[in-house]
Amino acid sequence: MYENLILILDATLRVSAPLILAALAGLFSERSGIVNIALEGKMLSAAFAAAATASVTGNVWLGLLAAIGVSVCLSLIHGFASITHRGDQIVSGVAINMLAVGLTVTLGRFWFGLGGQTPALSDSERFTPITLPGADAVADVPVIGLLYSELISGHNILVYLALVMVPTVWWIVFRTRFGLRLRAAGENPHAVDTAGISVAWIRYRALMCAGVLCGIAGAYLSTAHSAGFVANMSAGKGFIALAALIFGKWKPVPVLFGCLLFGFLDAVAIRLQGAELPIVGEIPVQAIEVLPYILTVLLLAGFIGRAVGPKSIGVPYVKTR
Amino acid sequence: MNDSKTPAWVNVILLPLVNIFFAFAFSAIIFVAVDVNPLEAAAVMIKGSLGYQEGVGYTLYYATNFIFTGLAVAVAFSAGLFNIGGEGQAYLGGLGVGLACLGLDHALPFWALLPITMVASMAFGALWALIPAYLQAYRGSHIVITTIMFNFIASALMVYLMVNVLKLDGQMAPVSRVFEQSAIMPMFHEIAAWFGLSFSESPMNLSFFIALACCVLVWILLWRTRWGYAIRAMGSSPTAAEYGGINHKKLVIIVMLISGALSGMLGLNEVQGYGQQLKLDFVAGYGFTGIAVCLIGRNHPVGIILASLLFGILYQGGAELAFDFPNIDREMIQVVQALVVLFSGALALMLVKPTERLFVFWDRKKKSLGKAEAEA
Numbered sequence: 001m002y003e004n005l006i007l008i009l010d011a012t013l014r015v016s017a018p019l020i021l022a023a024l025a026g027l028f029s030e031r032s033g034i035v036n037i038a039l040e041g042k043m044l045s046a047a048f049a050a051a052a053t054a055s056v057t058g059n060v061w062l063g064l065l066a067a068i069g070v071s072v073c074l075s076l077i078h079g080f081a082s083i084t085h086r087g088d089q090i091v092s093g094v095a096i097n098m099l100a101v102g103l104t105v106t107l108g109r110f111w112f113g114l115g116g117q118t119p120a121l122s123d124s125e126r127f128t129p130i131t132l133p134g135a136d137a138v139a140d141v142p143v144i145g146l147l148y149s150e151l152i153s154g155h156n157i158l159v160y161l162a163l164v165m166v167p168t169v170w171w172i173v174f175r176t177r178f179g180l181r182l183r184a185a186g187e188n189p190h191a192v193d194t195a196g197i198s199v200a201w202i203r204y205r206a207l208m209c210a211g212v213l214c215g216i217a218g219a220y221l222s223t224a225h226s227a228g229f230v231a232n233m234s235a236g237k238g239f240i241a242l243a244a245l246i247f248g249k250w251k252p253v254p255v256l257f258g259c260l261l262f263g264f265l266d267a268v269a270i271r272l273q274g275a276e277l278p279i280v281g282e283i284p285v286q287a288i289e290v291l292p293y294i295l296t297v298l299l300l301a302g303f304i305g306r307a308v309g310p311k312s313i314g315v316p317y318v319k320t321r
Numbered sequence: 322m323n324d325s326k327t328p329a330w331v332n333v334i335l336l337p338l339v340n341i342f343f344a345f346a347f348s349a350i351i352f353v354a355v356d357v358n359p360l361e362a363a364a365v366m367i368k369g370s371l372g373y374q375e376g377v378g379y380t381l382y383y384a385t386n387f388i389f390t391g392l393a394v395a396v397a398f399s400a401g402l403f404n405i406g407g408e409g410q411a412y413l414g415g416l417g418v419g420l421a422c423l424g425l426d427h428a429l430p431f432w433a434l435l436p437i438t439m440v441a442s443m444a445f446g447a448l449w450a451l452i453p454a455y456l457q458a459y460r461g462s463h464i465v466i467t468t469i470m471f472n473f474i475a476s477a478l479m480v481y482l483m484v485n486v487l488k489l490d491g492q493m494a495p496v497s498r499v500f501e502q503s504a505i506m507p508m509f510h511e512i513a514a515w516f517g518l519s520f521s522e523s524p525m526n527l528s529f530f531i532a533l534a535c536c537v538l539v540w541i542l543l544w545r546t547r548w549g550y551a552i553r554a555m556g557s558s559p560t561a562a563e564y565g566g567i568n569h570k571k572l573v574i575i576v577m578l579i580s581g582a583l584s585g586m587l588g589l590n591e592v593q594g595y596g597q598q599l600k601l602d603f604v605a606g607y608g609f610t611g612i613a614v615c616l617i618g619r620n621h622p623v624g625i626i627l628a629s630l631l632f633g634i635l636y637q638g639g640a641e642l643a644f645d646f647p648n649i650d651r652e653m654i655q656v657v658q659a660l661v662v663l664f665s666g667a668l669a670l671m672l673v674k675p676t677e678r679l680f681v682f683w684d685r686k687k688k689s690l691g692k693a694e695a696e697a
Contacts, residue, residue: 091662094666095659284481
């Protein structure tokens with residue numbers, strides 16, 4: 001029982017890591033006033049860039065860099081449309097998602113000729129699990145040993161990075177000058193403008209931060225979680241991250257718990273596939289899979305708690321003359 | 322933003338064409354990047370989609386889907402609502418059609434079944450839009466997020482139903498039984514034969530004409546009825562509409578019901594016409610393409626028909642491309658589509674100012690020329 005629990009929690013961490021990164025990316029952009037339904041597309045493109053670069057150069061860190069680069073570029077396009085030209089933020093997000101689906105497969109097919117996949121990556125071209133010091137030594141100690149060696153140790157570096165990003169993002173958004181301005185741009189951009197600060201530049205920077213985090217999330221998918229890119233491998237994770245962002249009410253720590261909860265549901269769904277449970281019998285996997293979406297809908301509608309986003313979210317800022 | 326600076330035809334015709342031109346120009350760059358001559362590709366696409374009867378049939382079959390989903394997005398857009406859930410609503414609509422066919426195809430002839438499947442498609446699609454609409458109107462949750470979530474819920478629901486309920490015994494693939502021949506939409510080549518005309522076999526079917534009828538109905542709804550006036554008033558100025566005595570909440574529900582019903586009717590074409598059985602993923606992104614269609618079509622039924630034809634050509638032509646050019650396949654069309662959404666939707670305002678300036682400049686030049694002539 002205990003061992004099962006540890007294994008499920010271990011899987012939870014692995015599944016949650018990209019969600020955490022993407023949700024924090026969404027936090028940056030939505031706190032600054034830009035709805036980001038393009039998380040999915042940015043992640044997918046980044047996943048492709050990471051796998052393609054890692055497979056060509058053999059260096060996973062270059063892959064990560066490429067992923068971040070591509071994701072930031074898409075963020076800049078998003079910003080160019082929705083900040084500079086005051087286009088609809090949702091429409092530009094939809095465009096980026098479509099672009100990612102089409103372009104990754106088209107380029108992948110052209111470059112690697114594997115029907116849109118990248119070649120399978122060897123261990124040296126991936127982020128591999130890190131064994132923390134002493135993990136093997138304490139593995140046999142009851143209770144704590146398993147906890148340390150299975151749950152805490154043995155993840156790849158991006159998982160730890162994702163966890164470290166939570167306090168970091170909290171600190172940036174709530175304890176720095178940039179963070180204050182960022183939140184102000186999302187709540188009341190006129191006030192920011194009156195103070196002589198460019199709303200557009202703040203929002204661009206917020207989108208670039210989001211791009212970096214989405215890039216890491218994408219790289220995680222293709223070079224850490226799996227070994228290579230397959231078509232549409234983000235499979236709705238960007239939207240789950242968006243749901244977690246709403247679930248966490250646009251605050252880093254609750255967002256972390258939202259991601260962990262959704263990751264946990266995912267991990268449980270895999271474990272429960274075809275398993276008979278006492279009393280309820282077999283639970284359809286799909287019922288667990290849709291829980292994140294249903295919970296988010298209920299939360300947004302105020303049936304369980306209430307999620308209210310930044311006030312000026314989705315509204316292009318027009319400087320008054 | 323002042324429209325009066327430029328003549329109407331610039332806004333209605335020129336700007337959409339310029340936006341599409343930009344989208345195609347960038348697509349051409351990507352074609353070149355994957356070693357395909359864009360002009361050759363365009364020639365293949367046009368020939369494959371318009372050059373022979375079967376191709377035309379396929380083009381119009383795709384266009385049917387896009388008219389339904391495009392109209393759905395347009396009706397919601399007219400009221401200032403972004404219904405991004407066409408995908409899920411169409412999925413459910415198809416389910417409604419499928420259930421009606423599976424249940425009644427032994428009992429009823431086609432002409433008795435058709436009204437039932439139409440109502441089923443609309444009711445199921447509308448139902449799937451009703452919940453987000455209610456939550457938006459009465460609970461204040463954002464319709465974009467809720468409809469996205471409902472897309473995922475719809476797809477999980479369909480997987481569950483197909484795998485656990487509707488799958489045939491002893492079959493691996495999650496598909497229902499094929500409908501009786503009597504339940505299936507008359508194909509266009511059959512309809513043509515009734516009038517003594519011959520047309521190659523293609524999946525184009527009766528629902529194309531249903532789609533055209535929907536265009537007329539939507540036009541009447543939006544521009545010739547009280548509701549339509551209320552919808553457009555709400556779209557252009559919610560506060561003024563509210564002040565004018567329009568019940569915002571009720572209207573959100575009505576608009577989304579209509580929008581969902583239109584999306585749901587995709588099931589007529591896709592399930593009762595093309596698939597002839599229930600299976601997974603038959604919506605295949607047509608719901609999202611509806612957004613692109615609506616953006617190019619500028620929310621107007623005529624524009625939507627033209628945009629649907631354009632996307633029909635892209636889809637059918639794109640399928641043909643894969644035969645001639647090993648480097649590309651249907652995904653390439655997704656790229657073109659994305660660029661169209663980007664330029665016609667997200668960057669729609671980019672070219673407004675430059676065109677205005679150009680026109681003001683022309684105007685002045687004309688006037689000063691006129692003056693110079695008068696002085697001489």
